[in-house]
Amino acid sequence: MVPLWWYILLGVVLFVIGAAGVLLRRNILVVLMSLELLLNSVNINFIAFGRTYGDFRGQIFAIFVIAITAAEVAVALGILVALVRNKSTLKVDDVTMMKG
């Protein structure tokens, strides 16, 4: 039987890697992919706790997280396509149109 803290540790490691990708990479595509990684590490935690305490709510929350992620990716990639069409850049630092 795999102890609970192994899963939590895996979630922590994946979360830190994803956070590093969001904060350190300057490519918008890679930043979006790192966001997916963050949400997935949270899902591992939800399901691990739900299994340990015999509760379905962990899995149900994970299902909702997956649904919201799908919506987020659709909107984010739409914004990305519009951005590349208008400014033809992929760097996060070059996108300062909304800066006051």
Place this chain on the structure above:
Amino acid sequence: MDQGFFLLFATVSVVTALTVVLARNPVHSALALMACFLQISAIFVLLEAPFLAVIQIFVYVGAIMVLFLFVIMMIDVREAVLQRFLPGGNLPALVLVGLLGVEMLVLVLSSDRFSVAEPVTTRGGDEIRQLSTTLFANYLLPFEAASVILLAALVGAIVLARKESG
């Protein structure tokens, strides 16, 4: 047996996650992320959540990553390949991420709350039926809200990606 499989899947998922962040070419990042999602879905199987594992493969690997690859195909990523990984000035972010990781590791390892080895209660078979009953009975309102959010995202993505003149 379980522990060996867990170690295998966890190692591969961490290595592929590092590849996602460290790879220069976004196409390599996308393919590594696909492999990482497959490992995580295998971990869901180990966690006795087969429904979530199938959903993970369908939604993430089947839909989201294909969407990413389509967008990568549409735009020119050759400029992105030439970028350096850490273009200076990122030291505060690196320190912040390191501190966050160390803090979480210390909290998890020093707490005895996570050292439960066995599940508190064992569920009987027919889990997916119970899961769907719970989802569609007790969580009907969030489910409908999620469907409305998905519809709004669909319309929003079409409006955003449309050409201005069209």
